[in-house]
Amino acid sequence: MKFFIDTANLSQIKEANELGILDGVTTNPSLMAKEGIKGNDAVLNHYRAICEIVEGDISAEVIATDYEGILAEGKVLAALHHNIVVKVPMIKDGIKAIKWFTDNGIKTNCTLVFSAGQAILAAKAGATYLSPFIGRVDDSGWDGMLLIRQIANIFAVQGYKTQILAASIRNANHIIQCAEAGAQVITSPLEPILGLLKHPLTDIGLAKFLEDAKKM
Numbered sequence: 219m220k221f222f223i224d225t226a227n228l229s230q231i232k233e234a235n236e237l238g239i240l241d242g243v244t245t246n247p248s249l250m251a252k253e254g255i256k257g258n259d260a261v262l263n264h265y266r267a268i269c270e271i272v273e274g275d276i277s278a279e280v281i282a283t284d285y286e287g288i289l290a291e292g293k294v295l296a297a298l299h300h301n302i303v304v305k306v307p308m309i310k311d312g313i314k315a316i317k318w319f320t321d322n323g324i325k326t327n328c329t330l331v332f333s334a335g336q337a338i339l340a341a342k343a344g345a346t347y348l349s350p351f352i353g354r355v356d357d358s359g360w361d362g363m364l365l366i367r368q369i370a371n372i373f374a375v376q377g378y379k380t381q382i383l384a385a386s387i388r389n390a391n392h393i394i395q396c397a398e399a400g401a402q403v404i405t406s407p408l409e410p411i412l413g414l415l416k417h418p419l420t421d422i423g424l425a426k427f428l429e430d431a432k433k434m
């Protein structure tokens with residue numbers, strides 16, 4: 219399973235990259251705004267800066283919601299760097315645009331996926347990745363992990379090539395369950411990734427080893 223970091227914060231991207239386990243980055247307009255990135259040039263420069271830090275797929279999201287607009291924005295984003303993946307919302311014109319990008323060799327990430335039906339459409343259009351939002355499904359009172367398992371089952375049965383990029387990860391357990399369910403990728407903020415390191419028995423065991431090392 220590949221690990222992407224879900225942030226536009228350059229220092230967190232660097233910290234995750236230095237761990238040596240990072241395979242890519244996902245961003246969205248909310249994450250870019252959170253970092254104070256404002257204006258078209260600043261946005262494009264920020265994507266360039268991320269591409270310089272991480273050697274792996276970097277999702278950059280379009281703002282347009284009409285077919286022509288999505289194509290125009292996506293072409294500009296894809297031209298920035300060979301690792302850019304054009305992130306397109308799960309809407310009718312988005313599906314049409316994903317098909318065009320696929321036919322023209324541009325990688326895509328279909329975002330805002332909340333149902334298996336949407337996942338099937340994204341796979342049919344040839345999306346490189348699709349992003350089901352686990353945490354937001356949980357917030358709505360359903361079960362985000364159930365959605366990941368359902369999509370993974372359908373894709374295995376049908377032989378779809380689109381990779382499940384589990385998003386809206388809120389804790390380390392989400393990451394573990396995604397690995398179990400067969401998601402090809404998770405994208406997570408830094409905290410849940412670092413959460414995988416933690417176990418109280420590791421801390422207790424290490425403290426004892428260090429204490430005993432003084433007696434060696």
Ligand code: G3P
Pocket residue numbers: 224244245246351353354385386387405
């Ligand atoms: O990148 C999309 C997704 O990961 C957003 O997560 O926490 O805002 O639901 P969240």
